[in-house]
Every structure is written in structure tokens, then in C-alpha cells.
Amino acid sequence: MCPAAPFGYQYQKTLEINFNKVGEFVANFPVLVSLTSPESNELRTISNGGRIYSNNGYDIIFTDANYNKLDHQIESYDPSSGNLVAWVRFPFISNGANTTFRILYSNSQVTTSQSVESVWNSSYKGVWHLNGSDFTDATVTGNDGAQNNTNSITGRIAGGRSFNGTSSYVRMNSLNGFVRCDEPQTISIWARYSSTPSAIRNFVSFQNSGASSSVQVGFAGSLPQVWCWGGGNLVSYGTAPSSNTWHYYVYTFDGTKHRLYIDGVYQENTTAGQAGIPTEGNLGRYNNGEYYNGWLDEARYSTNTKTAGWITTEYNNQNDQIIGAGHFIQSISAESEYNSPSNFNFNVCTGASVTYSIPFQAGHTYTWTVTGGAPASSNANPVTITWGASGTGTIQLKDNNGLCDGNSQIYNVTINPQPSSPTLNTKTPNLAAVCDGQAVSATFNAGTGGVGCTDSYQYRFDGAGGWNTYTPGNNLNTSGHTSVEIRGQRSGCTAGCSGTGWTTLASWNVNSQPTAPTLNTKTPNLAAVCDGQAVSATFNAGTGGVGCTDSYQYRFDGAGGWNAYTPGNNLNTAGHTLVEIQGRRSGCTAAAGCSGTGWATLASWNVNSQPNAPTLNTKTPNMATACDGQSVSATFNAGTGGVGCTDSYQYRFDGAGGWNTYTPGNNLNTTGHTLVEIQGQRSGCTAAAGCTGTSWVPLASWNVNPNPILTSSLTPPSICSGTVFSYTPASGTGGTS
Structure with missing residues (x-):
């Protein structure tokens, strides 16, 4: 036996054959291993929640307890359930002690079938599993069959075929490697019928029409029988097995005795056989007639005589497919990891140092061959490889047990660049600053390099405080904040890859919403001026917003159009009654979410006329x-x-x-x-x-x-009553009018 060198397989289970179910010490024995749930759950494909990479179950192998390779052949594998039917050749199985073996599985780089025809040693010249639409010979001999009018059924072992009794058959034509009908041989088949066949009905026949020679196994006279060309009885069974149950029929001839075993119990006869070498084989008929109505499965032909102990072991194995105490396979362990995770680490980073190994076996020597890493060769187990420049490397193990070499496949090792951080893809809005209340978001180009790495993103507000997880493309509300930062990193890597640190990918300063400019100086700083007085104003710039500008305008007399005003410029009030100057903050950057202000009056003067005296x-x-x-x-x-x-x-x-x-x-x-x-x-x-x-x-x-004064003369100056006088007036003075 050569070592399996199962480097690259991730998981294993250990199984044990119950020696009490082994009829005798047998060599080169093909054991049926049938796994169903829950034992098969881990054998589902990865997409179905299991461990297997190949949809055909290619990354499943078998070894003995010491990891020496056991040839196997998969008859049936269901990737959704993990159910497995496989034939595993054992160099020997003891009937005095339990036999331990292993199933190893989960290998990402196995993409071709590991099944081999050498499961069936050179004595086997035909093995027909009849699973699904498979009528090929499972041995190296190549005696493939072709069916006519049979149907697929659930067989005794995986799938089988049903035969209608009138036109159904599987024909092998022509045959290679067969011996004369009177030489040692073994023929076996599983059969099931709903009622006991009453006429001559063939389960299996091998014939040579030209030599008038045949061996036929089936029913004749309502009894199980083996007969030859012309109907001569070779051996018959005294009772017919029960209906609606699978039974195992085995015919052997050792050169003297013909034996017919049913479910491990035989009857024998010594009738001479015919001398022709079969050139044609049929399942379900003799060509052309004696058609069988029922089900058949797992037909075999070999050129040696299987012993009673061998046949008992076959029957116990194939008839009892349950795993558990008292059964043929009496135990199966829980899943365990095969050695260590690095054993299947074929995706690494440049510069990574990775340790590879398989379980050490005494007396074994190990040779590793490496490209793309150092050392290029080593006899250590375990071995540590430092991988070089990015690209593809290879690693292979040769395991020698002192008798022969076991070589693993050559595994390709993907050497990845060290991780690079994610980068900004889109920044919305694509501005350095936005206004309060504007939603912001960003998407990113995924980081590159590394193995098993993931990209993570975080955000925070106002340049302080804790960071929060960010989902690319999600809007962040800037209301009440002064800044927004989003950062990313590539981390969580495996296989010697160094994750990156946090890198700022997008940021926005958050400005307040725009506020209008305000008055700085008003000249003269009065509510009113006189006609002809020059007036002017300067302003404090507006605040907030992004990309905004301040604008100013003036007009006279409270009506008419507005004119652009340059702060500090004099305006002549001559002939006017009112001067007004307005300002606003507007023209802000599109998409920044800034609302410009309306026009606001910043300065005004009533214009009075020049003074007029009372x-x-x-x-x-x-x-x-x-x-x-x-x-x-x-x-x-x-x-x-x-x-x-x-x-x-x-x-x-x-x-x-x-x-x-x-x-x-x-x-x-x-x-x-x-x-x-x-x-x-x-x-x-x-x-x-x-x-x-x-x-x-x-x-x-x-x-x-002056007040009025009158001057006059009176003659005489004094008179008596009754006296005549004279008066002479003169001009008065003073007075008005």
C-alpha cells in the first residue's frame, strides 16, 4: 500500500468495520460505503451548506487508519443532501478485529474524478452498478452494456433498473476476459419481484450461441436455478425467496461444485458445465427470450470462485447499509479538521509565511517541492513556506513509506498582492463643503489584494466622538453638524495578509446656511440728509453657504429700477427724496444645499430739501x-x-x-x-x-x-360866559396817521 499523501484535504471522519460481520479474512475486498443524513450532511456541496467543492464529489477520498490510500469508486453522489454511495477496496479485512478507515474531503483544487476502476481486482471482468442511466462496466475490462426498454428505480444499492418481462434487457456484446462455462467463476446479482416467476426467467445470462454454451441464473420451474444451454440444470434452490423483497443471488463454480447462494446461504451440485466461452451477456433475458419481470441491481462476473466467507461478507455489507452499533459499519466519528487550516491554504499574500503539514507517520519520509516560494525543496514535516512575488506558485508533497511513494497532486498557490484600501468612487455632492441640512453620501471602489479580506466603512460628525458603521450609498444628514468624515479599511485578512489602516475616503465641511451681509458703516450715519449731500455705506460680508457671493444695489425715491452698488461709493442725493441700499448673499454652489438670502435693506436716507428760513x-x-x-x-x-x-x-x-x-x-x-x-x-x-x-x-x-401833540391860540385867553371869542388852530405833532 502506498501513502495517500492527502495534503490539501480539510476535513476527515473515521469509520469502523464490525469484524463480527466479516465472514472470513478477505483480501482486496470492495466495501460498500453508503452515507446518508445526518452522517452525510458535511458532504453536501458548499452552496448547499456543506464542505464539498465539486458537484460530483471529486474531492472525497478514502484512506486506511494510517492514511494509506484506498482505491474507491463513487457510484452515486447527491450534492444537495451529501448522500454518497461508494465502493472502497481494502487490501484486507479481518474477521478477528475491527478495521478502521477514514474518509477525507473538502479540497478546492480537486477538479477531476478520483474514482478508479482498480477498486475491482483483475478477477472481475464485469461490474454493472445500473445506477441511473449508467450501464457501463465499472471494471477496467470495459464490458459495457446497452439497455432496451428498462426504467430507473431505487435499487438495493443506489439506483437499479426495472424489467417488464417482454422486451426489457441490458445487453453486453461482445464480452472480453470471460472464461469457459466449465471453469471457475462467480456471478452475482440483486433481484426483487412482486410475485414468484412461474416460467423460465433470466436474471443474468452469459452465452456463446455458436458453441451452444451458456450459464444462466434466474428462475425455472418456479424455483431459483442456474442452468446451461438447452436447460440443463447446474444447481437449483429448494425454495423460492419471498416476494417484494430484495435478495442476493450468487452462483459459484470451483471446477467441481456448482453453488447457488441466496442471501448468503447456498445449495450445491456437481453437474458438468459446458465448455464454451461466453461472447454475449444479458440482464433480464436470454437472447432472445425468457424475459424477466422485476427489478435488478449490481450485477457482477469474476473469473475466480468467491468463498462462502467472502459472499457472507458481501451480503452483510450490501444488505445492511445502516451505520451504527451491530451493523457492518458500526461507527463513524464526528467531523474533525485534517491536521490544521494551513494544510489547505493555497490562497496567500506575497511575503506570507505559511506552515504546511500532514499527520506524521513513523518510518515515512516527506519531500516538498515548491515554486514561487522558499524553500524550493524541503524534507521537513511540517514545512514553512514564505511566498514570494504575486502570481501563481505551486506546492506538492511526496510521501514515502519505505515501500513506495505517494504523491499529492500539484497544488496551485495564488499569491496575492498585500491588501490595498478601498478608494472613493462617487462623492455626493462632489464638493469640499455643503450647507447645513444637505444630505451627503459616497460609494467606493472595493479594496484589492489580500485573502479573505473585507472592506469596512465608518463615519463620524464634527471631527470628534465615536465612529459609526457606514453603508456605502446611504445618505447622512448634516443638520446641526460642522463636518462629516467617511473612512474605509481592508481588514480581516487571512493567509499572512496585512490589513490596511483606516483611510479617509470622503469628507465635507458643513457650513451654516447663508445669512445676508450686514451694515458696517453708514455715511453719514443719519436717517436723513439734505439735498445734495453725498451718501455711502460699507458692509460686513454675509456668512455661511458654499461658493456664495454678496451683492448690493441702490435706488432713489422709493421707486424705479435698482442699480448695482459698490460698497463705499458715494451716491449724490441732489434732486432726490430717498436713497436705499440693499444687499443679499446668493449664487451659492449648486448641489451644496445652500439657500441664498433675499434682498435686505442695509442703509437708507430720507433726503430733505435745504433749509428755508421761517x-x-x-x-x-x-x-x-x-x-x-x-x-x-x-x-x-x-x-x-x-x-x-x-x-x-x-x-x-x-x-x-x-x-x-x-x-x-x-x-x-x-x-x-x-x-x-x-x-x-x-x-x-x-x-x-x-x-x-x-x-x-x-x-x-x-x-x-411819539404820541400826538396839538398846539393852538385862543383870544382872549379867558372869557366869561356869553363872551365872544376867536380860536386859531395850529399843526399837531406825534401820533400815527
Whole structure:
């Protein structure tokens, strides 16, 4: 036996054959291994929740307890359930001690069938499993069959075929490797019928029409029988097995005795056989006739005589496919990992050091051959390989047990670059800054390199605090925040790959929503100015927003179009009644989520006319002259125009001397005076308002005349009553009119 060198297989189970079910010490014995749930659960394919990579079960092998390879042949494998039917050749099986063996499985690089025809030693010249549509000979001989009008059924072992009794058969034509009918041989088959055949019916026949020679196994005269050409009985069975049950029929001839075994129990005869070498074989008939109505499975022909102990072992094995105490395979272990994870590590990073091994066996030598890594050769077990530049390397193990070599397959090792972080794919919006409330998101190009790595993403607000998991493409709400950051890393790698650190992939500063510019200086800083006064303003820039600009405009007189205004420029108020200056913040970057402001009034001035002096309202008396002692007074219409201006009044007597403050309406006493004057002015206007106060303007005046005086002569100066006199008048003085 040569070592299996099962390097690359990930899992194993250990099984044990019950020696009490072994009829005798047997060599080169093909054991049926039938695994169903729950024992087969791990043998499902990976896509079905199991361990197997191949949909055909190629990455399943068998070894003995010491990991020496056992030839096997898979008859049936179901990737969805993991159910497995396989034939495994054992160099020997003891009937004195249990036999332990292993099933190894899960190897990603096995892509071809590991089944071999050498399961059946050279004595076997035909093995027909009849599973599904398979009528080929499972041995190296190649005596393949072709069916006619049979149907697939659930057989005794995996699938079998049903025969209709009139036209169904499987024909092997021609035959190779067969011996004369009178030489040692063994024929076996499983059969089941619903009622006992009453006429001659063939389970299996091998014939040579030209030599009038045959061996036929089936029913004749309602009894199991083996007969030859012409119907001569070779051996018959005394009773017919029960209906609707599978039974195992085996015919042997050792050169003297013919034996017919049914379910391991035989009857024998010594009738001479015929001398022809079969050239044609049929299942379910003799060509052409004696058709069988029932089910058949697992037909075999070999050129040696199987012993009673061998046949008992076959029957116990094939008839009892349950695994458990008291059964042929009495135990199966739980799954265990075959050595260590590195044993199947064929996807690595450049620079990775990986240890490979298989369980050490005493007396074995191990040779590793490596490309793409160092060392290139080693006899260590385990061996540590440091993989080089990215690309494809190889590794193979040769295991020698002192008798022969066992070579693993050459495994390709994918050497990956060390991981690189994910990179930004799209940033929405693709701006350095956004406005408060604008949703932001990002998608990414996956990181590269490494083995088993995953890309992770996190975000945080305001440049501080904990990070949160981010799902690419999800919107983040910026309301109430000043910044958003998203970072990524490639990590969780295996096979000696170093994950990357966190890398910032996208970020946005978050600005407040735009606010309009505000007034800085207003010149003059007054609510009103006088006509002709230049006005101007400067402003504090607006705040917030992204890419926004501040704009200014002015207009006169509260109507008409607006004009662009440059801060600090003078505006001439001449001929106007009102000046307004507005500002706004707008033109913000598209997609930044910024709402520009509306126009807001920042500065305005009412424009007043230049000051006009007060005017006379009432003059009392309203005469140019007054008599000495006459009181005079005046009231006035207030002056107009100007900003912050006041009206002042003053009076004086006699056209000379100082002026005195006059309160409108107050009486002035003219006694002893010749002239009264009252004058007014509008002055004291607000500084910087551009208002020119008036000079003093005469508002009222009176010339003051003496009171009237009359001078005359009376002759005589005095008279008595009744006396005649004369009067001569003279011009009077003083008075008015």
C-alpha cells in the first residue's frame, strides 16, 4: 500500500468495520460505503451548506487508519443532501478485529474524478452498478452494456433498473476476459419481484450461441436455478425467496461444485458445465427470450470462485447499509479538521509565511517541492513556506513509506498582492463643503489584494466622538453638524495578509446656511440728509453657504429700477427724496444645499430739501408804525427743510445795539423807542447732513412815533360866559396817521 499523501484535504471522519460481520479474512475486498443524513450532511456541496467543492464529489477520498490510500469508486453522489454511495477496496479485512478507515474531503483544487476502476481486482471482468442511466462496466475490462426498454428505480444499492418481462434487457456484446462455462467463476446479482416467476426467467445470462454454451441464473420451474444451454440444470434452490423483497443471488463454480447462494446461504451440485466461452451477456433475458419481470441491481462476473466467507461478507455489507452499533459499519466519528487550516491554504499574500503539514507517520519520509516560494525543496514535516512575488506558485508533497511513494497532486498557490484600501468612487455632492441640512453620501471602489479580506466603512460628525458603521450609498444628514468624515479599511485578512489602516475616503465641511451681509458703516450715519449731500455705506460680508457671493444695489425715491452698488461709493442725493441700499448673499454652489438670502435693506436716507428760513405768520399790530408805548408782537411760520435744524428769533430797538432773543408771540414795549425789528433764521442743522442753515432774515418791524401833540391860540385867553371869542388852530405833532 502506498501513502495517500492527502495534503490539501480539510476535513476527515473515521469509520469502523464490525469484524463480527466479516465472514472470513478477505483480501482486496470492495466495501460498500453508503452515507446518508445526518452522517452525510458535511458532504453536501458548499452552496448547499456543506464542505464539498465539486458537484460530483471529486474531492472525497478514502484512506486506511494510517492514511494509506484506498482505491474507491463513487457510484452515486447527491450534492444537495451529501448522500454518497461508494465502493472502497481494502487490501484486507479481518474477521478477528475491527478495521478502521477514514474518509477525507473538502479540497478546492480537486477538479477531476478520483474514482478508479482498480477498486475491482483483475478477477472481475464485469461490474454493472445500473445506477441511473449508467450501464457501463465499472471494471477496467470495459464490458459495457446497452439497455432496451428498462426504467430507473431505487435499487438495493443506489439506483437499479426495472424489467417488464417482454422486451426489457441490458445487453453486453461482445464480452472480453470471460472464461469457459466449465471453469471457475462467480456471478452475482440483486433481484426483487412482486410475485414468484412461474416460467423460465433470466436474471443474468452469459452465452456463446455458436458453441451452444451458456450459464444462466434466474428462475425455472418456479424455483431459483442456474442452468446451461438447452436447460440443463447446474444447481437449483429448494425454495423460492419471498416476494417484494430484495435478495442476493450468487452462483459459484470451483471446477467441481456448482453453488447457488441466496442471501448468503447456498445449495450445491456437481453437474458438468459446458465448455464454451461466453461472447454475449444479458440482464433480464436470454437472447432472445425468457424475459424477466422485476427489478435488478449490481450485477457482477469474476473469473475466480468467491468463498462462502467472502459472499457472507458481501451480503452483510450490501444488505445492511445502516451505520451504527451491530451493523457492518458500526461507527463513524464526528467531523474533525485534517491536521490544521494551513494544510489547505493555497490562497496567500506575497511575503506570507505559511506552515504546511500532514499527520506524521513513523518510518515515512516527506519531500516538498515548491515554486514561487522558499524553500524550493524541503524534507521537513511540517514545512514553512514564505511566498514570494504575486502570481501563481505551486506546492506538492511526496510521501514515502519505505515501500513506495505517494504523491499529492500539484497544488496551485495564488499569491496575492498585500491588501490595498478601498478608494472613493462617487462623492455626493462632489464638493469640499455643503450647507447645513444637505444630505451627503459616497460609494467606493472595493479594496484589492489580500485573502479573505473585507472592506469596512465608518463615519463620524464634527471631527470628534465615536465612529459609526457606514453603508456605502446611504445618505447622512448634516443638520446641526460642522463636518462629516467617511473612512474605509481592508481588514480581516487571512493567509499572512496585512490589513490596511483606516483611510479617509470622503469628507465635507458643513457650513451654516447663508445669512445676508450686514451694515458696517453708514455715511453719514443719519436717517436723513439734505439735498445734495453725498451718501455711502460699507458692509460686513454675509456668512455661511458654499461658493456664495454678496451683492448690493441702490435706488432713489422709493421707486424705479435698482442699480448695482459698490460698497463705499458715494451716491449724490441732489434732486432726490430717498436713497436705499440693499444687499443679499446668493449664487451659492449648486448641489451644496445652500439657500441664498433675499434682498435686505442695509442703509437708507430720507433726503430733505435745504433749509428755508421761517416766515411771518402774524404781525400785531399789522402796521408799519406804532405810537410810543404801543405793544407789538409777531408769530411765524416755521422754517422748512434741513435735518435737525431749529428756528431762532431775535429783536432789537432803534436800529442799533445788540439783538435779543425773541419768543414768538411775546409783546415788545415800544415806549421810548423809535424802531422795533424782529428777524429769524433756520440753523443748527445736524452735522454731516449737508444742510446749509439760513442767515438772519427780517420778519417784522415797526417804526415808533411819539404820541400826538396839538398846539393852538385862543383870544382872549379867558372869557366869561356869553363872551365872544376867536380860536386859531395850529399843526399837531406825534401820533400815527
